[in-house]
Amino acid sequence: MSTKTQNMLHLRVELEHLNLPVWRDIIIDPSATLEDLHYAIQAIFGWEDYQQHEFQKDGKRYGYIDPEGDGDEEWQNEANIAITDVLANKEESIEYTYDFADHWHHKVTLMGFKEPKSDVYVECIDGKNACPPEDAGGVAGYEHLLNVLRSPNHFEHEEVKEWFGEGFSPNRFSVAEANASLQDSFTYEDE
Numbered sequence: 001m002s003t004k005t006q007n008m009l010h011l012r013v014e015l016e017h018l019n020l021p022v023w024r025d026i027i028i029d030p031s032a033t034l035e036d037l038h039y040a041i042q043a044i045f046g047w048e049d050y051q052q053h054e055f056q057k058d059g060k061r062y063g064y065i066d067p068e069g070d071g072d073e074e075w076q077n078e079a080n081i082a083i084t085d086v087l088a089n090k091e092e093s094i095e096y097t098y099d100f101a102d103h104w105h106h107k108v109t110l111m112g113f114k115e116p117k118s119d120v121y122v123e124c125i126d127g128k129n130a131c132p133p134e135d136a137g138g139v140a141g142y143e144h145l146l147n148v149l150r151s152p153n154h155f156e157h158e159e160v161k162e163w164f165g166e167g168f169s170p171n172r173f174s175v176a177e178a179n180a181s182l183q184d185s186f187t188y189e190d191e
Contacts, residue, residue: 006030006116007030007113007114007115007116008027008028008029008030008113008114008115008116008117008120009027009028009029009030009032009083009084009087009110009113009114010025010026010027010110010111010112010113010114010125011025011026011027011028011037011083011087011108011109011110011111012024012025012107012108012109012111013025013026013041013044013045013096013106013107013108014106014107014109015045015104015105015106015131015132016105016106016107017105017139018132018139018142018143019143020129020146020170020171021128021129022045022128022129022130022131022132023127023128023129024044024045024124024126024127024178025111025124025125025126025127026040026044026122026123026124026125027114027117027120027122027123027125028040028083028121028122028123029120029121029122030082030083030084031082032082032083032121032122033078033079033080033081033082033083034055034062034078034079034081034082034083034086035064035078035079036083036122036186037055037083037096037108038053038055038064038078038096039185039186040122040182040185040186041096041098041106041108042098042185043178043181043182043184043185043186044124044127044178044181044182045106045131046130046131046133046181047098047104047131047134048134050134051098051099051100051101051102051134052064052098052099052100053096053097053098053099054075054096054097055078055086055094055095055096055108056094056095056097057086057093057094057095060076061074061075061076062075062076062077062078062081062086063075063076063077063078064077064078064079065077065078065079087108087110088110089110090110090111090112091109091110091111092109092110093107093108093109093110094107094108095107095108096108099134101138102135102136102137102138102141103138103139104132104138121186122182122186123179123182124175124178124179124182125175126175127173127175127178128173129170129171129172129173130168130169130170130171130172130173133163133164133165133168145160145163145164146170148160149161149164149168149170
C-alpha cells in the first residue's frame with residue numbers, strides 16, 4: 001500500500017432523535033466515496049444492510065444506483081461522489097437515512113482531520129451506546145422496546161428480552177468489535 005500524504009477525515013456519525021445518544025467517530029481515507037461511507041456506517045453501527053438508504057445535503061440526494069437501471073432517478077450515484085465533495089469544511093454535515101420504514105436518521109459531521117495511518121483505510125476511534133437492532137420500529141418502537149426491557153413485570157418483557165438476544169445492553173459499545181466489523185466489510189481479495 002502506498003504511503004498516504006493527505007490527512008484522514010475525522011467523522012462523527014450520530015443516530016438522531018434517540019433519548020440515549022448513539023454515535024461513532026471514525027477516521028477514513030480522503031479518497032473514500034459516499035458508498036464507502038455507507039458500508040462503514042453499516043459496519044460500525046451493526047446494521048445488516050438489507051434496507052434502502054440515502055444521503056442528503058442541500059436538496060441533493062445520493063444513493064445506490066443499480067447498473068441495470070433499477071434505482072431512484074432522483075439520486076446521484078454514491079459510488080461516484082467522494083466524501084470530500086460534500087464534506088470539505090470542519091463542522092459541515094450530511095444526513096444519512098437507513099431503512100425507509102423505520103427512518104433511522106444519522107447526522108454525519110466532519111469533525112476535522114487526523115494524521116494518516118499508512119495501513120488504515122477506515123477505523124472506528126470512539127463511540128457510545130448500542131445501536132438499535134434492525135426492524136425495531138424506528139425511534140418510537142425502539143424506545144418502547146427499551147421501556148419493556150427495563151420493566152420485568154411488563155407482559156411483553158420475556159418476549160422482548162428474547163428478541164433482543166442474550167446479553168443485550170443499550171449502553172454497550174465496543175470499538176474493537178466495530179473495527180472487526182469494518183475489517184470484514186473492507187477486506188478485498190487482490191486479483
